[in-house]
Amino acid sequence: MGTTRRVLVVEDEPVINGAVTDRLAAAGYDVVRAFDGPGAVAEFRASEPDVVVLDVMLPGLDGHEVCRRIQAERPVPVLMLTAADDEADVLVGLAVGADDYLTKPFRMRELVARVAALLRRVERATELVAPGTTDLGGLRIDAGARRVWAGDDEVHLTPTEFDLLLRLAASPGVVLTRERLLSEVWDWPGASGTRTVDSHVKALRAKIGTERVRTVHGVGYALETGR
Incomplete structure (x- = not known):
């Protein structure tokens, strides 16, 4: 160790x-x-x-x-x-x-x-997306530097919000279940604690834009690639 x-x-x-x-x-x-x-x-x-x-x-x-x-x-x-x-x-x-x-x-x-x-x-954290900058319709993510911009404005994310965004950005447009996000972002293998996912998604939306993260009721969330 x-x-x-x-x-x-x-x-x-x-x-x-x-x-x-x-x-x-x-x-x-x-x-x-x-x-x-x-x-x-x-x-x-x-x-x-x-x-x-x-x-x-x-x-x-x-x-x-x-x-x-x-x-x-x-x-x-x-x-x-x-x-x-x-x-x-x-x-x-x-x-x-x-x-x-x-x-x-x-x-x-x-x-x-x-x-x-x-x-x-x-x-x-940086293993989720290859190092470098990813541009998803005006939302730019620099995985190596752990920085995010919405348009021309830099957005400050907590480490967990950044990891959540990286995971969603690794599969843009794909709906990921709460349980999968809990396992892959939080490293909790069980299905409990999905409210934690919902709370962090709400906080992430407040920073990058509500329309950026789509909710599929009863299933999970997907990152939208454009406005």
Whole structure:
């Protein structure tokens, strides 16, 4: 295995913070911690983590603001912990740069699996589309640089949004089921969690244009190649 990956755990409840930290450390990760919003931003700058586990409800700055600030400095995968399974809250998190979310209470085993999946996706992301620029009717994707333009405007996508777009762009016009996207983008082999796909598609549409991603009800999604 290569270099040990570093995880920043941001949770204001000491018991939960400790439990998450211990479990991730036992899984082989180098774990650093923070207990409030300002501390999270400072620790992010100091430790340069590979992935962040971030609670929404924090003193000082909430998780959404922390996510916004760290993503403005350096794109990094973020797993957000939410207290309520509320779609509006989830979409706010995705809009400011979160890649995935878990609703409390959660199983530690699932949290570790989500962190591992986020890191695997970063490592293999550019394999979905050959390096270089792909132009799909004014939507340009540079897989190697992980940059996207809609017309003349560059669009900032989270790592997960970018991976989702790459997968859809690899088969333009082809309808991909939610289950297939969940397996190939999120690296979750089961059929559960399709709401995660729907939330990320909604966030992606808000950035590249609603008409760009076509919904086939009861089946899945397809990337349209032109306006």
